[in-house]
Amino acid sequence: MxxxxxxxxxxxxxxxxxxxxxxxxxxxxxxxxxxxxxxxxxxxxxxxxxxxxxxxxxxxxxxxxxxxxxxxxxxxxxxxxxxxxxxxxxxxxxxxAGPHCYSFFDGNEAFANAQESEFTAFFLTDFLVRQFDAFVWRPMGLDRHPELRDMLFGNYTTLIYLAQTDDPELDAKAEVAARRLGLAYERRFTGYGDLARALAAIA
CATH class of the missing domain: 3.40.50.12500 (Rossmann fold)
Incomplete structure (x- = not known):
C-alpha cells in the first residue's frame, strides 16, 4: 500500500x-x-x-x-x-527507536520505567484489537486448542490496551479480548506517542 x-x-x-x-x-x-x-x-x-x-x-x-x-x-x-x-x-x-510498537506508542521512556510493575501485562494496540483473532488467537492455536490459554497466559495478570484513539467500539473489543484470555483489563490512552515525535523530527 x-x-x-x-x-x-x-x-x-x-x-x-x-x-x-x-x-x-x-x-x-x-x-x-x-x-x-x-x-x-x-x-x-x-x-x-x-x-x-x-x-x-x-x-x-x-x-x-x-x-x-x-x-x-x-x-x-x-x-x-x-x-x-x-x-x-x-x-x-x-x-x-524502541523494542516494539507498544513501547513507542506509550513513549519509550515511560514504557521502560513501568516494566518493573507491568512485567505481567499483555499489551494490545488499536491494530491488535482490530486483528486480535488473526494476530493473537489463531497464531497461538487457541482457536483449535483453547486449553492452551492457561499455559500460554498463566503468568500474565492484566491485558493493557494502549489506545491510539478514543473509540468505544475498540474499547469494548479489547475488554472482550481480556476476558477471552482470562486477564484483568486496563485501558490506557497513549495517542501516537513517540511515533508522532519521530515523524515530526523529519518533517
Missing amino acids: SVHVEKASEDKVLLLACGALAREIQALIRANGWQHMVLHCLPAQLHLTPEKIPDAVEAAVNSKRAEFATILVVYADCGTGGLLEARCRKLGVEMI
Whole structure:
C-alpha cells in the first residue's frame, strides 16, 4: 500500500513502515499536512515471522532508494533481536527507536520505567484489537486448542490496551479480548506517542 504525492524527489521522504502502523501514520500525515511524506507498508503478517523482517526491509529500501532523499524505517526492533537495527545501519537508513510498537506508542521512556510493575501485562494496540483473532488467537492455536490459554497466559495478570484513539467500539473489543484470555483489563490512552515525535523530527 502506498500513498503518493507530487513533489520534487529531493524533498520527498519515504516512510517504509510495518503494515500494522498504516492507519496511524496516515492519520498523522493528514493531521499535520506532511504532503512530502510517502508511505509504503510491508505486510503486517511479517510480525508472525520476525526473522524475515530485515530481508524484507532491505529489499524495499533497495527498490525505493533512488526515488527518495530520505528513508525512515518505521519499525521498532519487533522481535528481530537487533538484526533489523544492524541491517538499517548497514543500509545507511534511520529507524524508529524502541523494542516494539507498544513501547513507542506509550513513549519509550515511560514504557521502560513501568516494566518493573507491568512485567505481567499483555499489551494490545488499536491494530491488535482490530486483528486480535488473526494476530493473537489463531497464531497461538487457541482457536483449535483453547486449553492452551492457561499455559500460554498463566503468568500474565492484566491485558493493557494502549489506545491510539478514543473509540468505544475498540474499547469494548479489547475488554472482550481480556476476558477471552482470562486477564484483568486496563485501558490506557497513549495517542501516537513517540511515533508522532519521530515523524515530526523529519518533517
